[in-house]
Each structure stands twice: as structure tokens, then as C-alpha cells.
Amino acid sequence: MLIGEVARRCGVSTRMLRHYDSLGLVRPTGRTVGGYRTYADDDLRRIFHVESLRSLGLSLRQVRRALQDPEFEPATLVADLIRRTEDRLRREQELLDRLRAVDASTPAGWPGVLRIVELLHGLNSPSAARRQQTALTPADTVPVDVLAGAVLTEPDPNVAGALRWALARAGHAGITEIAPGLASEDPRVRRNAVLALAAITGDESTAALTGMLGDASPSVRGPAALALGRRGVPAAVPALVAMIVAGTNDVEAAELLGALAGDPGQAGPILDALVAELAGDTPVRIRVAQALAELPPPVTAAILARLTGDDDRTVAAIAAFAAGRGSSPR
Template sequence: MLIGEVARRSGVSTRMLRHYDSLGLVRPTGRTVGGYREYAPEDIRRIFHVEGLRSLGLSLREIGRALDDPGFTPSTLVTDLIRRTGERLNREQELLDRLRTVDAAEPTGWQDVLRIVELLHGLGSPDAARRQQAVLAPAEDASPPADMLAAAVLAESDPYVAGSLRWALARADGDAVAGLAPGVRAADVEVRRRAVHALAELSGADATAVLTAALSDPDATVRRYAALALGARGATTAVPELVRTVVDGPNDVEAAELLGALAADEAWAGRIMGALAGEFAAHPADPAVRRRLTQALAEMPGRLALDLLRQLTRDPDRAVSLLASALVGVLEERSEE
């Protein structure tokens, strides 16, 4: 079969077939009287073998070795191909994400595109100081888009840079909540914590809804961040987690202050006091918990905690009884004024 017919049937161009011949990769078995290449069935099968291995990403040199070396084993080469392909896909995904970010910013000209690219490079820098500079001093006073900042917040591990990113995100144009919401559902607990921490600094019903969903997160830190943020917004859905925060710490003082503010609502005052009293009963032999709970009672409005504090003046833990006695004295003195 002559080269033109081989090219038609195999889909490999005559130019490529000549290149294979020059490399010794696929050499036609014979020549016609006129000197034209003539391919035997075995040659055509080899062409298809070459094309099949090319489809896996092998170089022509690697293909020649694979076909001609009887001792060649594919496992190492295939493993290397998997690694190289994964790296290439990662690069392509990064490019796709970068293009989507540029598109979402709706640039009006190439100068806008260049500013966004510069911000992306800054936010992607391995140097924390450079990342922070990109956030706080963007090129030509260009404000980074909210989705770009949200993605950076979810990926940022440096606490100082993260704080700057949250500050910028709270002031950015665009839907910051939409950019952070996927982070609340991430498998990585650190990403979920970053997302909730950032949402705590955003206002609006959408942020509140996502924070409320985070109250059921399996991670205690995520739940605590969400509860503190919701409590500050006056959301009573946070009460159970705020009580748990008082019990477990940290942030027990802040949680107690929020419970005190929420207890100003008569509809919730009794429930909050009942929850705190229940924790005293649940931890009869844990002095640290009982002290935190007693301190929380100091935040309750009016005389709401007075009866429970009087009971605690007889607590076996001296620190608890002394604190309760002091608080009872303050409350009784106020009532006499």
C-alpha cells in the first residue's frame, strides 16, 4: 500500500508518515520500482500502535522504546504520565479559574484586565507580606472583586493576611456571601473555619442564613464562630451553642455577654436560665465549668439569676460560692436602690 492510501485509511498525514520514517519509528517494508514507499500490513499495524501510544501522551522517543525494547515495562512510564497529566490539568484549572475571575470582574478594557491579573499574582504570592500588600494597596486603587477575595480568604493560612482579606471582603463590591458559602460546606475543616470567620464580619440576611446552617457543623470551632456571630446579631437560634461555649470555652466571657443580651427578651429569659441551670446539674464535679457558668450568671439582666446565685453561695467549690455570694450582694444592693 502506497503512502497516500495509508494516510487516507489511517488518518495520519503523509508528512507525519515521512517523519516517522526519518526517525526509524515506522519504516515501510518496501519500495516500488519508482522508489515510492510501500507499506505492508505489519507496517500499518505499527502505525496504529504508534498513534495509540501518542494518545496516552508518550513522546515519539518513548514510543520507539516501548515498541522496540523487549525488556521495556510500562508501569514506571505510565505512573510518570499520570503525574505529568495531573500537573498539566492543575495548570489548566488555575488558568480557567483566573479567566473566570477576570470575566466576573467585567473589565471594560485591557488596563482593567491587567490590574486584575496583577492582583491575582499578588494574592497568589508565596510571600505573606506580598499577599497583604496586594490586599491593602491594590494597583491604582483598584478594589479586588468580592469573589476573588473570598477565594483568597478560604485559602489563606496566615492570620494577619487573613484579617486583611476579611476587612477588604467586607468592603468589596459583589456577592461576598456567595463566594464564601461553598467554604462552609468544604471537607477541609480549616476552610470551613475560615469561611465562617469571614461570614461573621458580613451583614445581611444571606450571611445570617449561612451562619445558621453552620451551627450544625461537626467541628466545635466552626459552631462556636457561628454562634458568636449570630448572637451578636440577636439571633436566638445561637442560644444552645452559646451555652455550650460557656461550658467548654474558649470565648466563654463573650458568649455569656451575648446570652445576657438575649435574655433581655422575656420570651427567652426563662429558657436561657433553664439551660444554664441544667449545665450546673450536668457538671456537679467540674469546678472549672461551674466557675464559668457562675460568671455567666453575672451577665443576666436584672434579678433574673438571683435565686440560682443564692443556691450557689453554698456550692462546695469555694471559688464558686465566693463569686456567687459577691454577685448576690451586688444584686440585692441594686434592688434596694
């Protein structure tokens, strides 16, 4: 089979086939009397092998090694190809995100484009100080979707705080852009989304936070419960009690339960939920006793009186102090 027909059948240009020949990758089996290359069926199979390996991203040098070295192990090379492909996709995704951010900002001219690019560089800077400074840029110059993306991935707590403050100024738009982070598989992203919503007031953010009370990760549902507790939302009570039991932000959780118990309709359920946890081990019972001391005295008088005779001296002391002074030692 002559080179022209091989090129048509294999989808490889005649120029590339000659290049394969010069590299020793695919040498035609024979030549015609006139000196033209002729390819046998085995040559065509080798061409397909070369093209298959090239489709995985292998260089021609790597393809030759793979085909000629009987001891060649593909695992390491494939792993390296995966890493390089992931890096390339990440760079291309960053470029796509940057282009979308520029497009969303509807710049009037190239100075506007350059300004947005400068902001993007600032938010992606390896310097936490520069990221924080960029976050504090006037709100009308940073696209909300760019801010939201930065909020969801920012690891530095100080920078994250500045970003949340900046996003909060966007109001409803900030909630819309941050909402996808609530469904992320990464609990760190979900936590960042919850913390961002906690900085935005209004019924919409409250509803979104309420939906996170059932999150599988304590690091997510805890901040949601604290934010809702500060807003006086009764739905946060079970999660706040769980935080006291776990010893996670238990002091703030107890204070919020005390505030929520100021509502006569909530005082009884909160008391019952805490008393039910007195069956736990000693550290849990101590934290529960401290939480009970935060509730209004008329609500807890009976239970505190009973706990003053508790077998655990610390629990008894907390109950006695709260019963006599209206607050607990911390």
C-alpha cells in the first residue's frame, strides 16, 4: 500500500508518515521499483498504535520508547500525564474564570479590562496581605461572582473575614453567588459559604442557613447554628445543644440558648433538651450544668436545686453557684 492511501486510511498526513519513518517509529516494509514507500498490514497496525499513544498526550520520543522497550512500565508515565493534564485543565479553568469575570463586569474599554485583571491578580496573590487589601477595594469595582469564588476558597481567616465583609455589601447578589458553595462536596467550602451567609442579614440568608443545620459535618452545621441562634431562630436549638455536648463553642452555644429561652414558648423545650443530656459522662454533665445556668432562673430553679446534691462535686458546685447568684462560674 502506497503512502497516499495509507494516509487516507489512517488519517495521518503523508508528511507525518515520512516523519515517523525518519524517527524509526514506523518504517515501511518495502519500496517500489521507483523508490516509493509501501506499507504492509503490520505497518498500519503500528501506525494505529503510535496514534493511540499520541492521543494520550505522549510525545513521539515517549511513544518510541513505549513501543521499543520491552521493560517499559506505563504506570509512571501515565501518572505523569494525568498530573500534567490536570495542571493544564486548572490553568485553562482559571483563564476561563478570568474571562468570565471580565465579561461580567461589562468594562467600557481596555482600562476597565485591565482594572478587573488587576483585581483578579490581587485576589489570587500568594500574599495574604495583598488578598486582604484587594478584598477591601470599593464594592462596585469587584464583580460579586469573583468575590464569592474567593470567599469559598480563602484559607486565611483574616482575609476570609475581609472577603465576607465585602460580599455582605452585595446583599441579595452575594447570597445568589455563594449558594452553590453550600452543595460542595468539600466541607471546607460549605463552611466558608455558611460563614459568608452569616454575615448577610435577611430572610433569604436565614433560610439558607437553616437548611445547613442537617449538614453531615459539625464544622458546617455548628457555624450555621450559631448564626441562627444569634438571629433568635428556634430551629437552631438541637444543634446548639449538640455543640454543648461535644464541647465545641459550648460557651457561646449556652449563651445563645439562654437568650432563646427568654421566649416562654422555647424555654421548656430547651430545658428538656439539656436535661436529657445529663445522663452523659462527667465532662458533658459539667457543660450541661453550665448551660442550664444560662437559662432564666424561673425555668431552671427546680433542676438546679436537684443538681446541688449531685454526686459529682463540680456539677453540684455549678448548680449551687447558679441557684444562688443567677450565673455560673466559667
